[in-house]
Amino acid sequence: MKFPYKKYSTRILRPVIPIKVIYNNISVPYEILVDSGADFCVFDAEIADILEIDVEKGKKGEVAGVTGANEPIYFHDLEIEVGSWRFKVKAAFLRKIGKFGYGIVGQKGFFDIFVVKFDLLKEEVDLKLRNKNK
Numbered sequence: 001m002k003f004p005y006k007k008y009s010t011r012i013l014r015p016v017i018p019i020k021v022i023y024n025n026i027s028v029p030y031e032i033l034v035d036s037g038a039d040f041c042v043f044d045a046e047i048a049d050i051l052e053i054d055v056e057k058g059k060k061g062e063v064a065g066v067t068g069a070n071e072p073i074y075f076h077d078l079e080i081e082v083g084s085w086r087f088k089v090k091a092a093f094l095r096k097i098g099k100f101g102y103g104i105v106g107q108k109g110f111f112d113i114f115v116v117k118f119d120l121l122k123e124e125v126d127l128k129l130r131n132k133n134k
Contacts, residue, residue, distance in 0.1 A: 001083045005123040006031070015118055015125040016102050020081040021091075023051040027081070031102040034116060034125055038106025041080075041091035042073065047103070048093045051078070055093045063094065071096055080109075082127065087113055 006016040015034040020027045021043060028050050048055045058074030073092035080089055089109035097103065117126040
């Protein structure tokens with residue numbers, strides 16, 4: 001499944017794609033940056049509020065890379081839908097990521113589900129499901 005890079009200006013392209021975040025049959029459309037340097041998925045806590053998730057009741061952790069300062073994150077089990085594919089993932093919620101305008105998907109919860117190919121010249125990211133039987 002191929003997604004075009006999102007243009008933020010004539011000089012800035014990013015592999016930002018649309019997904020749905022789902023919890024207890026409530027779904028929210030959301031954009032995420034496909035980030036090979038991220039360890040796990042991190043979404044804005046406002047998405048958790050919409051999904052009626054009590055953020056602080058999740059497993060607490062800490063992240064520094066996203067905001068430049070150590071910030072608390074809270075992990076929750078939920079689902080994401082990418083195109084027509086739906087998966088259970090453990091994602092973290094962070095209160096200060098909203099200013100970026102999108103969440104982040106990383107190694108656990110995305111790259112372990114998909115083989116990801118970035119093609120800057122074609123301005124697209126290509127996702128293929130991993131064969132879990134190997």
